[in-house]
Amino acid sequence: MEVLVASLARVAGSDERVEEAVRELSLRTRDVSPGGEIVRAGTQPTECCLVVDGFAARAQHLLDGSRQLDQIHIQGDFIDLHSLHLRLMDHSVVALGPCRVAYLSRRDIVEAMAKSARLTWSLWQATILDSAIARTWMSCLGRKRAHAALAHLVCELYNRLQPLGLTTKDAFLFPATQVDLADMLGLTPVHVNRTLAKLREDHLLEWSNREVRILDRTKLEELAAFDDNYLMRGRPMPSRFCEFENRAVNDEALWQSSTDAAESRRAIDGDSGQTREHSSRR
Amino acid sequence: MSIVMPRYYFDVIDTDGTQTDSEGQQFADLQAANVEALIALLDIAREHLIHHVGGSLHIVIRDEHDHVVLRNSLRLTQEVTDHQ
Numbered sequence: 001m002e003v004l005v006a007s008l009a010r011v012a013g014s015d016e017r018v019e020e021a022v023r024e025l026s027l028r029t030r031d032v033s034p035g036g037e038i039v040r041a042g043t044q045p046t047e048c049c050l051v052v053d054g055f056a057a058r059a060q061h062l063l064d065g066s067r068q069l070d071q072i073h074i075q076g077d078f079i080d081l082h083s084l085h086l087r088l089m090d091h092s093v094v095a096l097g098p099c100r101v102a103y104l105s106r107r108d109i110v111e112a113m114a115k116s117a118r119l120t121w122s123l124w125q126a127t128i129l130d131s132a133i134a135r136t137w138m139s140c141l142g143r144k145r146a147h148a149a150l151a152h153l154v155c156e157l158y159n160r161l162q163p164l165g166l167t168t169k170d171a172f173l174f175p176a177t178q179v180d181l182a183d184m185l186g187l188t189p190v191h192v193n194r195t196l197a198k199l200r201e202d203h204l205l206e207w208s209n210r211e212v213r214i215l216d217r218t219k220l221e222e223l224a225a226f227d228d229n230y231l232m233r234g235r236p237m238p239s240r241f242c243e244f245e246n247r248a249v250n251d252e253a254l255w256q257s258s259t260d261a262a263e264s265r266r267a268i269d270g271d272s273g274q275t276r277e278h279s280s281r282r
Numbered sequence: 283m284s285i286v287m288p289r290y291y292f293d294v295i296d297t298d299g300t301q302t303d304s305e306g307q308q309f310a311d312l313q314a315a316n317v318e319a320l321i322a323l324l325d326i327a328r329e330h331l332i333h334h335v336g337g338s339l340h341i342v343i344r345d346e347h348d349h350v351v352l353r354n355s356l357r358l359t360q361e362v363t364d365h366q
Contacts, residue, residue: 187325188325189307191322193301194294
């Protein structure tokens with residue numbers, strides 16, 4: 001559960017009320033083996049699922065037998081929060097390498113959301129980040145060529161994993177196979193192989209034994225045309241909600257202080273206070 | 283009941299040299315492997331030949347016995363006319 005608390009704090013800023021609401025949820029964990037299905041397309045989920053450890057990928061299976069992976073979920077990510085609004089899952093989620101997930105009942109989540117507007121706000125922000133990442137993947141898939149698209153994927157993963165302490169200075173573990181990579185980038189494994197070889201040759205990155213090592217971050221980000229803006233790193237945006245909350249609190253305080261003042265005036269003025277009170281009511 | 287599918291290896295040859303495939307991939311048959319090779323060839327061509335007009339690109343398929351079983355080649359030619 002701490003994984004979720006930390007993840008929401010990163011997206012929406014830390015908040016005691018949210019933490020409290022999250023800690024009250026109950027969950028069960030499951031270890032999924034590499035390539036295993038965590039969520040199946042066409043099913044009616046009764047639970048929402050969270051990555052506790054490892055990596056998962058959202059998968060769409062096409063009629064010709066091919067597959068597109070359209071997003072990677074890392075530690076602390078809700079895999080299918082949007083399923084709260086779906087009758088049937090329109091995609092699957094698979095484990096990339098060994099993955100530990102936690103299931104939370106939809107009922108519990110909705111109940112907690114009904115109690116805490118703050119929690120609802122945080123979860124909403126988590127889905128906003130989710131869709132920002134999806135938008136970026138879409139433009140990478142549509143417009144970037146293999147080298148830039150692969151470089152972008154690596155830059156994104158590094159930047160998402162770093163705040164979780166899951167990177168070293170220039171490397172991270174990523175247990176995807178070459179077929180997985182190909183399905184993320186819309187390429188053939190042959191092409192991915194060639195692209196990796198080229199990036200290694202150009203001293204940009206090395207990918208071996210499930211470890212990705214960035215050799216030249218500046219050049220890699222340049223090739224990828226990577227701009228981390230969309231990841232909203234370190235810039236949670238609770239402002240609008242805070243303003244509203246503070247205004248509500250301030251209004252209450254103002255009200256309180258004006259009644260206090262009226263009472264103290266009454267105490268000082270003694271009997272004559274009654275007329276004053278009368279006039280203020282008008 | 284499980285049938286082990288044959289493994290094929292795809293080497294890519296361009297103007298800079300040969301990239302040898304040491305992992306390979308499993309396919310039902312050579313025809314299926316060749317579809318993969320053709321898609322890869324055309325995809326790679328889009329990136330490589332755009333910078334190497336007049337150059338060529340080949341994908342060679344080897345079987346498990348290291349025999350070359352199929353070779354696909356692509357050459358891009360360009361003619362500049364007098365009316366440019």
